[in-house]
Amino acid sequence: MGTIDAGCVLTGDDEDEAWGHARRFSGLFTPLADGSRRVELAGCAPTGGLRAATGHIGGRRARAGNAHLVLLDAVGTPIGQYFVNDVTAEAVKPSIHGAHLVDLTVRLWCQDAYAGAAWPWHLRRTGQLDRPGLWHRLDRAGRHGWLSAALIHHGFRSVPDRPPDTVYRLDGRHITDVDGFHCALGEAVNGPGGYFGWNPDALEDCLLGHWGAQAPFALRWHAFAAARSHLVRLDDRSGRPPLEVIEEVFRDHRIDVIAC
Incomplete structure (x- = not known):
């Protein structure tokens, strides 16, 4: 995909039908009371099924269907993708971004777009996710959103495995919960904003x-x-101390933990 002035690209469910692009979008990470999202696509050039739906706002044919929403960075490179359900056109107006936009x-509906993911995606798009520790200030919901964005973005990276017996440095100073552990581990292995699991099963997969x-x-x-003082508390997800689960996974895969 070449360089384009767009914040996202949409395609139909089968990925063969282009629905156009938008220069800016908002609302994807803000669920409404019923769980749906009201997303504004600013500077949009709708095509295909989305354009057809735009011509029938207020009627049954305003429903375009399911789609893929691809997030782009500032130069138009794909950095992530969400599957969105039941996209329905609700309002349209001329855009200040261009005469034909x-x-x-x-x-729409999107169960995987966590509210806390908005900020890390902004950092990626603007090139500001360039140093470790940016997740430190986040609360539990923010850290979970951070991890969700890291997981999705990992699929758009080409990161070869480092060889066995590599030594990784894990900074435990800001690990105050299990999500913080996974944020720190992802950063230790794959750099700022990196992903290396966000629950025990995912860690085993990694x-x-x-x-x-x-x-x-x-x-x-x-x-x-x-870090241990926080991770020995019972976790409401597993019913076990997170450190106990983590150490069990590490033993099973011959990971040598050197406490410093």
Whole structure:
């Protein structure tokens, strides 16, 4: 895909029908009371099924159907994708972004677009996700959103596994919950905003290879005692102390944890 002035591109469910692009979009990560999203596509050039739906706002044919919404960075490179359900045109008006463009409001559903993912996507799009630790200030919901964006973005990266027996440095100073552990681990293995699991099953999948690291390896865990004080509390997701689960997974895959 060449360089284009767009924030997202939409395609129909079968990925063969182009629905156009928009220069800016908002609302995807803000669920309404019923769980749906009202998304404004600013500077939009609708085509295909989306254009047809735009011509029938207020009627049954305003429903365009399911689609893929591809997020783009500032130069038009795809950085992530969401599957969105039941896209329905609700309002349209001329756009200030161009004579032949419109600002189109659609209602849709997207269960994977967590509210906390908006900020990390903004950082990626603007090239500001360039240093470690940006997730430190986030609350639990923000960290979960951070991890969801990291997982989706990983599919758009080409990151070969480092060889076995590599030593990774894990900064434990800001690990105050299990999501913080996964944020820190993803960063240790794959750099700022990196992903390396966000629950025990996902961590096991990553340890099988093709996610940036190849087991066995060593993890030099700095500020281990500080992190441990948080990870020994019972987790309401698993009913077990997160550290107990993490250490079990690491033992099974021959990960050597060096507490520092």
